Amino acid sequence: MEKKNAETQKNWNLETLEDGRMVLNMGPSHPAMHGIVRVLLTVRGERVTDADVEIGYLHRGFEKTCENVTYNQCVPYTDRLNYVSPFINNVGFALAVEKLMGIETPARCQYIRVIMSELSRLTDHLTCVGANAMELAAFTVYFYLINAREELYRLTDAVAGGRITPAYTRVGGLTRDLPPDFARMAAEAFKKVRKNLSDADKLLTRNRIFYDRLHNTGHISKEDAISFSFTGPALRSTGVPLDVRKATPYLVYDRFDFDIPVGSNGDNYDRYLVRMEEMKQSMRIVEQALAQLPDGPISHPDFSVTLPPKEEVSCNIEALMAHFKLTIEGVKPPKGEVYQAVEGGNGEVGFYIVSDGTGKPWRLRVRPPCFALTGGLPQMIKGGYIADIISTFGQINMIGGELER
Amino acid sequence: MTSYLLETIRSKFPDDILETHAFRGDETVLLKKEALLKAAAFLKDDLGFDFLMDLTAADYLPREPRFELVCHFYSSKHNYRLRLKCPVGADDPKVDSLTPLWAGANWFEREAYDMYGIKFEGHPDLRRILMYDGFEGHPLRKDYPLKQRQPRIPHRG
Numbered sequence A: 001m002e003k004k005n006a007e008t009q010k011n012w013n014l015e016t017l018e019d020g021r022m023v024l025n026m027g028p029s030h031p032a033m034h035g036i037v038r039v040l041l042t043v044r045g046e047r048v049t050d051a052d053v054e055i056g057y058l059h060r061g062f063e064k065t066c067e068n069v070t071y072n073q074c075v076p077y078t079d080r081l082n083y084v085s086p087f088i089n090n091v092g093f094a095l096a097v098e099k100l101m102g103i104e105t106p107a108r109c110q111y112i113r114v115i116m117s118e119l120s121r122l123t124d125h126l127t128c129v130g131a132n133a134m135e136l137a138a139f140t141v142y143f144y145l146i147n148a149r150e151e152l153y154r155l156t157d158a159v160a161g162g163r164i165t166p167a168y169t170r171v172g173g174l175t176r177d178l179p180p181d182f183a184r185m186a187a188e189a190f191k192k193v194r195k196n197l198s199d200a201d202k203l204l205t206r207n208r209i210f211y212d213r214l215h216n217t218g219h220i221s222k223e224d225a226i227s228f229s230f231t232g233p234a235l236r237s238t239g240v241p242l243d244v245r246k247a248t249p250y251l252v253y254d255r256f257d258f259d260i261p262v263g264s265n266g267d268n269y270d271r272y273l274v275r276m277e278e279m280k281q282s283m284r285i286v287e288q289a290l291a292q293l294p295d296g297p298i299s300h301p302d303f304s305v306t307l308p309p310k311e312e313v314s315c316n317i318e319a320l321m322a323h324f325k326l327t328i329e330g331v332k333p334p335k336g337e338v339y340q341a342v343e344g345g346n347g348e349v350g351f352y353i354v355s356d357g358t359g360k361p362w363r364l365r366v367r368p369p370c371f372a373l374t375g376g377l378p379q380m381i382k383g384g385y386i387a388d389i390i391s392t393f394g395q396i397n398m399i400g401g402e403l404e405r
Numbered sequence B: 001m002t003s004y005l006l007e008t009i010r011s012k013f014p015d016d017i018l019e020t021h022a023f024r025g026d027e028t029v030l031l032k033k034e035a036l037l038k039a040a041a042f043l044k045d046d047l048g049f050d051f052l053m054d055l056t057a058a059d060y061l062p063r064e065p066r067f068e069l070v071c072h073f074y075s076s077k078h079n080y081r082l083r084l085k086c087p088v089g090a091d092d093p094k095v096d097s098l099t100p101l102w103a104g105a106n107w108f109e110r111e112a113y114d115m116y117g118i119k120f121e122g123h124p125d126l127r128r129i130l131m132y133d134g135f136e137g138h139p140l141r142k143d144y145p146l147k148q149r150q151p152r153i154p155h156r157g
Helices: A062-066 A071-079 A086-101 A107-135 A139-160 A182-204 A208-214 A222-227 A268-292 A310-315 A317-328 A369-375 A377-381 A386-396 A400-404 B004-012 B033-045 B105-116
Strands: A022-026 A038-044 A047-054 A336-343 A348-355 A361-367 B017-023 B026-031 B051-059 B067-075 B080-088 B094-096 B119-121
Touching: A022 A386, A038 A386, A047 A377, A047 A386, A062 A071, A062 A361, A071 A086, A071 A361, A086 A107, A086 A336, A086 A348, A107 A139, A107 A182, A107 A268, A107 A386, A139 A182, A182 A268, A208 A268, A208 A386, A268 A386, A310 A317, A336 B017, A336 B026, A336 B080, A348 B051, A348 B067, A361 B051, A369 A377, A369 A386, A369 A400, A369 B105, A377 A386, B004 B017, B004 B026, B004 B033, B026 B033, B033 B067, B033 B080, B033 B094, B051 B105, B080 B094, B105 B119
Parallel strands: B026 B080, B094 B119
Antiparallel strands: A022 A038, A038 A047, A336 A348, A348 A361, B017 B026, B051 B067, B067 B080
16 A cells, blocks of 8 residues: 655645735634534635635544445444434435335335435524524524424434434335324424524524625536536525436425525525525425325335334244344345435435445445535635635535535 | 437447446446546537536455446436446556546545545546545555554644
8 A cells, every 4th residue: 555645735834925825724623614624725814815625524434334234234324424414314325225126115105204304404404504694693593493403303303213313214114103193293393493484584584794794705606516516505506406306306206396496696695595495395395295195014015125023023934034134134235336316405415336236335435415515615715705704614514424424 | 228328428439338237227338447538528518417426436356457436427407317437457546537527526536536546637636635644545445454543643733
């Protein structure tokens, strides 16, 4: 193995360049940097002339770890990718493995996956907008939105037994069904979420200070956004109506009536508006899904995919063998490779899996939406004020767990 | 059964395509690494694949050529996906960079370099991205031990 020398050593010290510009370190530990990231700025006065983003402080070797465990053991690790919208990662991973195996889950399972994904999108956007508002000194709004998020966390807690790390899906199904009075609980939670969202909307959207901090800052053009592989709200804010849920519908998203909000200006304010509208659309989807929710099993019936029920395992030798094989060796997809994309809170979350026919993935790659967004961050902050980095960085919604895996 | 898209690429680069296949609806083109840049440019300019959704690599040790560079393209105009792969040998792990075509390739390629040691020629700033300066080896290679530990690096002043 070759030894990496220090040919790319940067000068980390605060210094003044010959032309009067100054090198300024932002982070890695900075109150407005979600997670840990270092932005190395070159500034002329208050203006950013050059920026270099350094990441890698939260790399945990997710992909390497997953190559050494069975498919179902990967699920809890996927929780820790985007930890404010864990269900979307769970669902994306399960869908990728199911696509590899060529199986489809029962209708009820698909509806529940949609419901949980949309709840996750809500928590993701609530956190993003709330934290963004807090960093721009609107602390009250943070509490409104985090309280709304807490309502949703209670809801997901009742379903999956976990607020942030639910590990809810399994290959071919789910760990458990919805609780019996879920529809009532969801309706009550949504009432509070709507109230808090409307309060936040009144406090932020036409607020002169908030508007000035977001409008025309962190601007990116449509062409640049596409070139930087942007997806999600950051891409849609430039006016490209690309959403995986509409473009290549997975699960049962084609059965719901919902809109894809787009911006026109490609700035932080448009990203904020897109997120606010998407939350309303997510609640619409959940309400439609709950109204249509069919009865039936939540897991694939084949015992080579999902665990047999416990009473079967105790009384039936076939089921006992299936249980043993699944637990020890794991599900075994055929040889092949697939790419499955789902729409995450920040954009397209893609899972690329290569199977060699054994119970462990040969290669598991996650395409994190944040990675492309953070890669485009220097482009968005160049030319702006140092203070604008806060709002741009907040609207990029960088999630360290997903960015660095 | 090959689709119209795979046929088009095949007829455009008859000498460079090693294999095309479709598995579970994912269409894949396997081509020589020398043709990567021109094939990608053809996809972008003529076939409307405007997004480089993902770029990564995979290690197939002990097979030779050992690595595979994997690119996922998406066309927002035609709403279509395509996977492009090229084998990369361990003795000369170099491919052309896609940064002239997509700015987003910059970070994806840095990650592939960091994790697999594949060098991208023409990349403006090829250095590690997730691991730190001074890290030895490339962690996603199959011969990199799972629980390998490395000595702590001294504090950088």
